[in-house]
Amino acid sequence: xxxxxxxxxxxxxxxxxxxxxxxxxxxxxxxxxxxxxxxxxxxxxxxxxxxxxxxxxxxxxxxxxxxxxxxxxxxxxxxxxxxxxxxxxxxxxxxxxxxxxxxxxxxxxxxxxxxxxxxxxxxxxxxxxxxxxxxxxxxxxxxxxxxxxxxxxxxxxxxxxxxxxxxxxxxxxxxxxxxxxxxxxxxxxxxxxxxxxxxxxxxxxxxxxxxxxxxxxxxxxxxxxxxxxxxxxxxxxxxxxxxxxxxxxxxxxxxxxxxxxxxxxxxxxxxxxxxxxxxxxxxxxxxxxxxxxxxxxxxxxxxxxxxxxxxxxxxxxxxxxxxxxxxxxxxxxxxxxxxxxxxxxxxxxxxxxxxxxxxxxxxxxxxxxxxxxxxxxxxxxxxxxxxxxxxxxxxxxxxxxxxxxxxxxxxxxxxxxxxxxxxxxxxxxxxxxxxxxxxxxxxxxxxxxxxxxxxxxxxxxxxxxxxxxxxxxxxxxxxxxxxxxxxxxxxxxxxxxxxxxxxxxxxxxxxxxxxxxxxxxxx
RNA sequence: GCGCGCGUAGCUCAGUUGGAUAGAGCGUCGGCCUCCGGAGCCGAAGGUCGUGGGUUCGAGUCCCGCCGCGCGCACCA
Numbered sequence: 160x161x162x163x164x165x166x167x168x169x170x171x172x173x174x175x176x177x178x179x180x181x182x183x184x185x186x187x188x189x190x191x192x193x194x195x196x197x198x199x200x201x202x203x204x205x206x207x208x209x210x211x212x213x214x215x216x217x218x219x220x221x222x223x224x225x226x227x228x229x230x231x232x233x234x235x236x237x238x239x240x241x242x243x244x245x246x247x248x249x250x251x252x253x254x255x256x257x258x259x260x261x262x263x264x265x266x267x268x269x270x271x272x273x274x275x276x277x278x279x280x281x282x283x284x285x286x287x288x289x290x291x292x293x294x295x296x297x298x299x300x301x302x303x304x305x306x307x308x309x310x311x312x313x314x315x316x317x318x319x320x321x322x323x324x325x326x327x328x329x330x331x332x333x334x335x336x337x338x339x340x341x342x343x344x345x346x347x348x349x350x351x352x353x354x355x356x357x358x359x360x361x362x363x364x365x366x367x368x369x370x371x372x373x374x375x376x377x378x379x380x381x382x383x384x385x386x387x388x389x390x391x392x393x394x395x396x397x398x399x400x401x402x403x404x405x406x407x408x409x410x411x412x413x414x415x416x417x418x419x420x421x422x423x424x425x426x427x428x429x430x431x432x433x434x435x436x437x438x439x440x441x442x443x444x445x446x447x448x449x450x451x452x453x454x455x456x457x458x459x460x461x462x463x464x465x466x467x468x469x470x471x472x473x474x475x476x477x478x479x480x481x482x483x484x485x486x487x488x489x490x491x492x493x494x495x496x497x498x499x500x501x502x503x504x505x506x507x508x509x510x511x512x513x514x515x516x517x518x519x520x521x522x523x524x525x526x527x528x529x530x531x532x533x534x535x536x537x538x539x540x541x542x543x544x545x546x547x548x549x550x551x552x553x554x555x556x557x558x559x560x561x562x563x564x565x566x567x568x569x570x571x572x573x574x575x576x577x578x579x580x581x582x583x584x585x586x587x588x589x590x591x592x593x594x595x596x597x598x599x600x601x602x603x604x605x606x607x608x609x610x611x612x613x614x615x616x617x618x619x620x621x622x623x624x625x626x627x628x629x630x631x632x633x634x635x636x637x638x639x640x641x642x643x644x645x646x647x648x649x650x651x652x653x654x655x656x657x658x659x660x661x662x663x664x665x666x667x668x669x670x671x672x673x674x675x676x677x678x679x680x681x682x
Numbered sequence: 683g684c685g686c687g688c689g690u691a692g693c694u695c696a697g698u699u700g701g702a703u704a705g706a707g708c709g710u711c712g713g714c715c716u717c718c719g720g721a722g723c724c725g726a727a728g729g730u731c732g733u734g735g736g737u738u739c740g741a742g743u744c745c746c747g748c749c750g751c752g753c754g755c756a757c758c759a
Contacts, residue, residue, distance in 0.1 A: 191701095469753095
């Protein structure tokens, strides 16, 4: 049991002892100020009302009732309006490194998900062109969320939905045909709503070279799906399942329906079947989510651009109308805002239809996979993101990815220079109390916060918390590294610091993995 | 007009689900430093958290109104 867990348990026992409700749930948190100790609780203030007495008096009674010798608590202070601040012995804190080293690749993981299944759908680009930066943000986000859920005990299916039916595909086919006609010497107009990108011309050329036997439409869709797969491969994202919209029709999932979605929270009724007999995107969207439910996914998460947010209420309303026992907030949505790409201080415009846009592959080629992943994840998904290409490409400590990877590489460098196999570093017999330098204590505390952070990031589906944490932890690791040497110290010191370096290396690596960023051992 | 999101230091952004004196990086100013691995380290200045109310022991965080920005409001997806 960690020190914090013991304090919490004692708080509950003491609180019940002085007449608090049976369901007391003390919040124990790490104070911002080091002058406020290692852990703090607001329990006395929360109990002030039910117990009808002053917070500070309650705090004193709690303090007197608690037995904390075995938790390594060296001091308790009552401060401010009624906070209780706890100080833990330095050696006791540092001994947490034992858990990190023992858990190694599993450090930070938990079993909150208990093996339940969850479907995470992301990217889901139409096969009408290459993947652009928006898809990139989605790919990074979806993949990180999926990994985060896996790390917290869920069984995750990563899913990609292809809209390979409908008007957009007609437009695609017509656009290619127009270029094809041009190639054959008969000038033709790209249709209204069609695609003008250079890749359309290339498709036409390839089709006339080796497209015999199949329709332009089939050829274009197949080729563009292949392209997108290559983009995703370059980005290191793998899907477990590709779901084709066209299969909804062949499997008869789509029926002729009109839903009065206003009865289920929408602001107006929605058309599901058009005059020409084809369906609006809304109907297949609902049908698609029905298949998710029927395939056994009691939990589903959709990662989408915020420009699609209007589908949220509709899809949910549609599912409710079918009365299948789906919960009202199924599926869950993670929406992300737009991406602006900046290069040399100027915005690089993205316009898919006009054909001049930044693709995922362009970015990966220019700044590398790790930087693209990290940059897409370093901001909250619901705020707009500025992608600074120059910064992402730079090999300097101003670049957060480089800075974090460098911290990890430095830890590895210590082992390399010392001729030590990192995996052989053990916490056995280490005198943790020698890790008493302020920089050491700070770093250790940050490392030990990792599991709680992973839990909250997974719960809120916010990978950016991991990104920020890594930057801060890397900073602490650099500070420590600069100020204190590991090798060639007194034997006790070297052994303890090796354990710390190992702990830092493990946490940084685990965190980077979670974001899909590699953790190189040397740079 | 309606819906969703955002507004925090000069810039880019955090803010532990309502806690104590609101933080970091970059930039600016002043001073140290040459290391296991490459210019790092210390300090300073810089804020009515868009704005006006409300909820309570306590609000950047929750509720309501306004202002500004982005996105959406198609028988396009």
